[in-house]
Amino acid sequence: MTDANRIRKIAIVGGGTAGWSAACLLGRIFARDDTEIQLIESSDIPTVGVGEATIPPIFEFLQLLEIDPVDFVRETQATFKLAIEFRDWLKVGHSYWHPFGNFGVTIDRRPFHHYWWKNEAQGHDDKVADFCPSIALAEQDKFLFPPADGQFPGGALSYALHFDAGLVAAYLRRISEQLGIIRLDRKVERATLDDRGHIDQLHCDDGSSVSADLYIDCSGFRGLLIEQGLDAGYEDWTNWLPCDRAVAVQSEAVGPRTPYTISTAREAGWQWRIPLQNRVGNGYVYSSAFISDSEAQARLVGSLDGKPLADPRVIGFTAGHRKKFWDGNCVAIGLSAGFLEPLESTSIHLIVTGLNRLLDYFPDRNFDPALQAAYNRETLTEYEHIRDFLMLHYYPNQRIGEPFWDHVREAPLPDSLAQKMELFGNSGRIISRRRELFHDLSWFFVARGMGLKPKSYDPLADIPDFHDVRDVMGQVSGAVGQLARAAPTHDQFLEALITP
C-alpha cells in the first residue's frame, strides 16, 4: 500500500449511541495520525432514545475506549446487571433466569451443566441458584465485584450495565471532541455517488457539502447512506421474529434497584423493566398484527410500578438486516445496519462488534472487495446466531390458545436453529463455536427455562461414582450461599461506589 492510498478523511453520519461510539473508537485509533474525522448529526432529528441494557462485553469496549468504568457508572446513572429474569414466557406464573457468568465448576474437564441433567435424572431437585453466583445474588437484590485474584466460588461472576442512553451518547461525545472529532450540526439531505458507485459527497440542508474517503452510516433505522444512497436492500426477518413495534416510557423508581432486567411475556410480545439509579425504563415490544398501538400503550402504562415520567412513545421497526452491511466506501453501524428486538440486549453489542470488525478489515482507498465480503459474511453469521437464540425464547412456549403465542410456537424454525435443537434434545449438547456470542450455558439456561429437556446427557458426565459429583456440588452450593449472604445489597454497593 502506498501512503497515497491511506484513508485520510472519515465522515460519520448520526450522533446516537452508534455514531458517538464510532467517533470515540476511531478517535482513539487515529489519535496520533492526521486522519480527519467528522461527525454530522442533526439536532432536529432525535435519536431513538432507548437502548439501556447491555451484556458483559460492554466492559471490554469501555477498556478499549480507555474509559474508567466507575466514572462511567457515575455519569450515566448506571446500575449493574447480573441476569435477565424471564417471567411468564413458558406459561403464566412461571419464571426463569438467564444469568451471566458461570454455573458450577468444571468436573473432570466437562462443564457442570452436563452433570446437571444426570443429577436431575437421579431424582435430585437442587436449585440452579445454589450453583450460580449471579442468580444467587440477583434473587436477593445483591451485588459485588468479584475478587481481583479471579478466585470465586461456583465459577466466575460476570455482569453488565443498565444505563441512560442519552447520557452515554453525551459522555462519548465529550471524549470524542477532546480527541479532535469535528461535530457538524446539520441535516444531510442526500448522498451523491461517483462513477464506481461509491459515495462521493453528502449534501446538507444549509447548502454545504461534505466529502470523505470512508463513510460510516449511523443514521438510525432510515439508513440514510446505506439504503437511501446505496440501495443495499433489507432482509426482512418478520417471519422469524414477528414483533415490529415497541412502546416505551420511563417511570419513577420504586423499591430497590434490581441488579437484573425483568422481561415479562405479554399477550402480543413482552415487556422490559430496566432500573437505573434515578428512574426505571419500561417498554412493551409487540407484534402489531396481534395488538393495536393504543392497547399496547394502555397495557404498558397500566402495569408500571412507578408513576410515568412522560407520555409513552411508539417506535416501529422491522426485524432483519441490510443485505450489505458494508457497501463500497460505506459501512452501516447501529440501527442503520439492522435490528433484532432487544430481548437479550444485543444491539449495542452489535455496534461494538461492527466497529471492531471494521478495524480488523480496515480498508485503504482501493476498497478491496474481499475485505467488504469478509465483513459482510461475518456480520451475517453473527445476526443469524442472535436471531436463533432469540427464537429459542419463543417457540417452546406453552401459552396455548393465545393467538400471538400460538403463532410463534407453530412457525417453522430456521435450519440452523432446528439442527441445534435436535442436538440439544437428543443429548443436551449445543454447537457453540468460540466466536458465537451466546455460549452453551446461555442456551442451557434458556432452553431449560422454556421447559426443554434432553432425552439423554453427555456420556462423559455419566461417571459411575456420582457421589464425587455430589460432594463437589455440596462444596459449590455452600460457597455460593456464603457469598450471597455476605454480599451487600445492590443499592448499598451502588451508593458506596457513586458517592465521591
Ligand code: FAD
Ligand atoms: P439513533 O439513536 O436513531 O441515532 C440516529 C442519529 O442519526 C441521530 O443522531 C440523528 O440526529 C442522526 N440523523 C438521522 N438522519 C440524519 C440526517 N438526515 N442528517 C443528519 N443526522 C441524521 N440496544 C441495546 O443494546 N439494549 C437495549 O436494551 C435496547 N433496547 C432497545 C429498545 C427498542 C424499542 C429499540 C428500538 C432499540 C433498542 N436497542 C437496544 C437498540 C439501541 O437503541 C440502538 O442500537 C442504539 O441506540 C443505536 O442507535 P443508533 O445510534 O444507530 O440510531
